[in-house]
Amino acid sequence: MEGSPTNPRRREVSDLYATVLEVVKRYHGAARITRISYGAGMPVDRLRNFLDRLLTLGLLTSEEVDGRALYDITARGQEFLDTYWKMRGYIEVFEQAPGWNGRRKNPR
Amino acid sequence: MAEVRVPRHGKVRLGVVEGDLRAEADTEIDVDGRLAVTGEARFDGGSEVRGDMDCRSFRSDDGRVRVRGHLFVTEDLEARDSAVEVDGELKARRVDADRGLTVGGPASAERFEVGGHLDGAQSLTARTVSVGGKFQLAGKLTAESVEAGGAVDLHEVALDSLDVGGVVNLAGGIVRRTVEVGGRFSSTAPFEFGNLSVGGISHFHDRTKGGRVDTGGMMTADRDLEFEDLHTGGICSIGGNGKGRNVEVGGKFSVHGGLNLSGNVEVGGMISVGEAITGINLDVGGKLEARRASFSGTVEIGGAVTTREGLKGAQVRLRRRSRARGPVVGGYVRLETKAVAEDIYADTVELEEKAEAARVFGRRVVLGENSSVAEVVYTETLETREGARVRTPPQKVAQLPPFPL
Numbered sequence: 001m002e003g004s005p006t007n008p009r010r011r012e013v014s015d016l017y018a019t020v021l022e023v024v025k026r027y028h029g030a031a032r033i034t035r036i037s038y039g040a041g042m043p044v045d046r047l048r049n050f051l052d053r054l055l056t057l058g059l060l061t062s063e064e065v066d067g068r069a070l071y072d073i074t075a076r077g078q079e080f081l082d083t084y085w086k087m088r089g090y091i092e093v094f095e096q097a098p099g100w101n102g103r104r105k106n107p108r
Numbered sequence: 109m110a111e112v113r114v115p116r117h118g119k120v121r122l123g124v125v126e127g128d129l130r131a132e133a134d135t136e137i138d139v140d141g142r143l144a145v146t147g148e149a150r151f152d153g154g155s156e157v158r159g160d161m162d163c164r165s166f167r168s169d170d171g172r173v174r175v176r177g178h179l180f181v182t183e184d185l186e187a188r189d190s191a192v193e194v195d196g197e198l199k200a201r202r203v204d205a206d207r208g209l210t211v212g213g214p215a216s217a218e219r220f221e222v223g224g225h226l227d228g229a230q231s232l233t234a235r236t237v238s239v240g241g242k243f244q245l246a247g248k249l250t251a252e253s254v255e256a257g258g259a260v261d262l263h264e265v266a267l268d269s270l271d272v273g274g275v276v277n278l279a280g281g282i283v284r285r286t287v288e289v290g291g292r293f294s295s296t297a298p299f300e301f302g303n304l305s306v307g308g309i310s311h312f313h314d315r316t317k318g319g320r321v322d323t324g325g326m327m328t329a330d331r332d333l334e335f336e337d338l339h340t341g342g343i344c345s346i347g348g349n350g351k352g353r354n355v356e357v358g359g360k361f362s363v364h365g366g367l368n369l370s371g372n373v374e375v376g377g378m379i380s381v382g383e384a385i386t387g388i389n390l391d392v393g394g395k396l397e398a399r400r401a402s403f404s405g406t407v408e409i410g411g412a413v414t415t416r417e418g419l420k421g422a423q424v425r426l427r428r429r430s431r432a433r434g435p436v437v438g439g440y441v442r443l444e445t446k447a448v449a450e451d452i453y454a455d456t457v458e459l460e461e462k463a464e465a466a467r468v469f470g471r472r473v474v475l476g477e478n479s480s481v482a483e484v485v486y487t488e489t490l491e492t493r494e495g496a497r498v499r500t501p502p503q504k505v506a507q508l509p510p511f512p513l
Binding site: 018019021022023024025026027034035036037038039040041081082084085086088089090091092093 | 189206207208223224238239240241255256257258271273274290291306307308309323324325326341342343359
């Protein structure tokens, strides 16, 4: 979820939310915070804020099993991911297509 | 059962351990030939085993455990909040590691479940592989399903399904059922798949064959591409020849060679084909360029069409203000208002208001109000509405000349 090697793109907050959701999705309802932390490469204390925000927005659900919170992605979370990737695809197309960067070829 | 304990910071030499082995943090274990633990090998923190090891089960908590040799686990390998590094071959029934797993030799297990990263220098064989973060493998990957949350960098694959959140780079191989990727997909060697769905960008650098190819942003194939249905939201290009059923592209579609379809083409913007394009129905919002375009059903052009040898369809409709260069051939050809074409060959030709054509050959010809044609050759009827002009006197003949295409 980083930029291309020739044009590294700084990760934005939306990239981090998408990263967390993609990791959670892989655990099919059994994502523990430590696992998400290792998968997303994010410290647990920072990750906790992201998870809280995603829960508030309805993009994640959590369930307490044996005293531990297990996270799962919601349909709305999946919708966010679909939209996010599609948009990223279009943005990369605009950035790669010559003459589509909004700049004139021969500015006077 | 007896237990052999290695105290914290301890350095020992072991061979056969009858029972369990418990190593505390920061321990070093030299091996006499082979470390064989008949029970559980448990590591409470970082540790290094300097040689080959086998055990019934393997568990580590915190830190990193490194085995400088092969590791064979009869039952499960479990690493809680820790990473495991095996220099040689790894075999286990199930592998479940929180932080990461690195294997220098071939790796095999029924299931690999890794929270952080999974790195393999040689082959990996499993029924399922699930990685939270990054998965890198230099050898062949054989599995039923592979899932990863982050990026995946693979060599040759033989899989049933591949589901990755971020970016996939692989050499080639086969994914028999589905490839689902959130971000970007790239393959460098011949690649075959059932269906492929990529949210962002797909690049196929070598020959590729698959069923449905669905890409949100951009798809490029440097060589030949064979597919059932090709769907791209933005830009799509094929460096060789394309063969398939249906194509739907939102923006621009280019094919360097020919495009042979058994179904329909729908392109929102422009389509450019170096050689011939064939199919059933064609709907282009913008421009079509090809050496020759031949369709057995309906052709609709919104902007312009340029062919060297001609455009053919059972029904051809050039929409309002569109332009056609090269002959247009059909059963029924209709030029909408202010559309302009060169030569038209059809059973029935209709020009709407202010439409223009060079030469028209048809059984039945209708010229709309203020339309203009240089020459008309027909066999049955010619209907001219008010203001319609034909520069040379229309010719009624017994038989039309042979149509191109």
